[in-house]
Amino acid sequence: MQNVTLVGIDLGKHAFHLHGQDAAGKAVFRRKLSRKQLIEFFATLHPCTIVMEACAGAHCMARKIAELGHEAKLISPQFVRPFVKSNKNDFVDAEAICEAASRPSMRFVTPKTVSQQTLSALHRVRDSLVRDKVCTTNQMHGFLLEFGVTLPVGNAVVRRLPALLAEHSLPPRLVAILERLHAHFKYLSEQIGEIEKELNRQLADDAIAQRLLTIPGVGPITASLLASQLGDGKQYRCGRDFAAAVGLVPRQYSTGGRSNLLGISKRGHKNIRRLLVQCARAFMLHLNRHTGKMADWVRSMLARRHSNVVACALANKFARIAWAIASRDAVFDPCTRSAPR
Known part of the structure; x- marks a missing residue:
C-alpha cells in the first residue's frame, strides 16, 4: 500500500471503517478495524493524509494520528454529506470523506489541543448547571404561584x-417539596461557583485569554470560551472569516445579479455568538462611560438603527477584534480604527 496518499475514516465508538485511495483518486483498500487495530495500522503505514469528520472523539484521534507522523485533517459533516453516493453505509461515508477532502476549495477544522477540549468541557458543564438552576427556580416560582404566593x-x-x-400557611408536603428544591438550588449554585473558580484559574495561565479581557464588555466567561474555540486564530484568514464562522455576518441569498442580504446566519458555535451579543449589550448599556472610535461608532449607529441591529453589528466587531488579538499577539486599543481585519 505504498501508493496510498489519502485515507478517509468513518469514526465509530468501537468500529472504524477506512477507505484508502492513491493520488489519482483510485480506491486502494477498504478495511474495518477496532480502535486498537486502527492505531496499530497507522503506526505501520507510511506518512499520508488522514481525514475524518469533525465529531465526538475526532480531535483526540487526530492528535494520536499526528503523533504517528501523518497529517490529520477534520471536515465538517455538512460538507461531506453531498458526496455520499446513493445508499448510505459506513464504507460509503469513508469514501465520501476522501472525495470531499480532495476538493481544492474544501475548508477544514483545526484539531483542538487537550487544554482547549478541557476548557470547552468545563463550559458545557457550566451551561448545563445554569439551565438546571433556572429550571429549579422556575419550578419553585410556579408551585408557589399555584397556592397564591408570588415572588419577585x-x-x-x-x-x-x-x-x-x-410567613405563609402552606401544606406541609408542599413545604417539604420546596425545601428539597431549595437545597438543590443551593447545590447547583455551589457547583457553578466552583466551575467559575476553575475557569478563572485556567484563565490566569492563558496569555491569549488575558489579552481578550482587554476588549470592553468581555468578561472571564466569554474570554475563556473564545480562547478555547479560537486558539491562536491561524486557521482563519481574517477577522471576518471568524465572525462568519460564528454566524454574525448576514446570510446571503443572491441570484440573477441581485445581491440580497438577510439577517445574521446564526451558524457555528451558538454560545460564543450569544456571549458576544451579551457583551455588546453590556457595552451599549454603559456607553456613556466609554470613549474612542468604537464608542463614537456605536453612538452614530444607535442614532439611525434599532438597538438589536447595533448589538449584532457590535458583536461582529468584537469577534473580529478577538481574532486580531489572538493572531497578532496584541491587546485592544480604543484609539485604533474600529474594524480590524
Whole structure:
C-alpha cells in the first residue's frame, strides 16, 4: 500500500471503517478495524493524509494520528454529506470523506489541543448547571404561584425562601417539596461557583485569554470560551472569516445579479455568538462611560438603527477584534480604527 496518499475514516465508538485511495483518486483498500487495530495500522503505514469528520472523539484521534507522523485533517459533516453516493453505509461515508477532502476549495477544522477540549468541557458543564438552576427556580416560582404566593424575579428572593415560607400557611408536603428544591438550588449554585473558580484559574495561565479581557464588555466567561474555540486564530484568514464562522455576518441569498442580504446566519458555535451579543449589550448599556472610535461608532449607529441591529453589528466587531488579538499577539486599543481585519 505504498501508493496510498489519502485515507478517509468513518469514526465509530468501537468500529472504524477506512477507505484508502492513491493520488489519482483510485480506491486502494477498504478495511474495518477496532480502535486498537486502527492505531496499530497507522503506526505501520507510511506518512499520508488522514481525514475524518469533525465529531465526538475526532480531535483526540487526530492528535494520536499526528503523533504517528501523518497529517490529520477534520471536515465538517455538512460538507461531506453531498458526496455520499446513493445508499448510505459506513464504507460509503469513508469514501465520501476522501472525495470531499480532495476538493481544492474544501475548508477544514483545526484539531483542538487537550487544554482547549478541557476548557470547552468545563463550559458545557457550566451551561448545563445554569439551565438546571433556572429550571429549579422556575419550578419553585410556579408551585408557589399555584397556592397564591408570588415572588419577585431574581435569585435573591429564592435564596431566602425558608424565611418566606414561614410567613405563609402552606401544606406541609408542599413545604417539604420546596425545601428539597431549595437545597438543590443551593447545590447547583455551589457547583457553578466552583466551575467559575476553575475557569478563572485556567484563565490566569492563558496569555491569549488575558489579552481578550482587554476588549470592553468581555468578561472571564466569554474570554475563556473564545480562547478555547479560537486558539491562536491561524486557521482563519481574517477577522471576518471568524465572525462568519460564528454566524454574525448576514446570510446571503443572491441570484440573477441581485445581491440580497438577510439577517445574521446564526451558524457555528451558538454560545460564543450569544456571549458576544451579551457583551455588546453590556457595552451599549454603559456607553456613556466609554470613549474612542468604537464608542463614537456605536453612538452614530444607535442614532439611525434599532438597538438589536447595533448589538449584532457590535458583536461582529468584537469577534473580529478577538481574532486580531489572538493572531497578532496584541491587546485592544480604543484609539485604533474600529474594524480590524
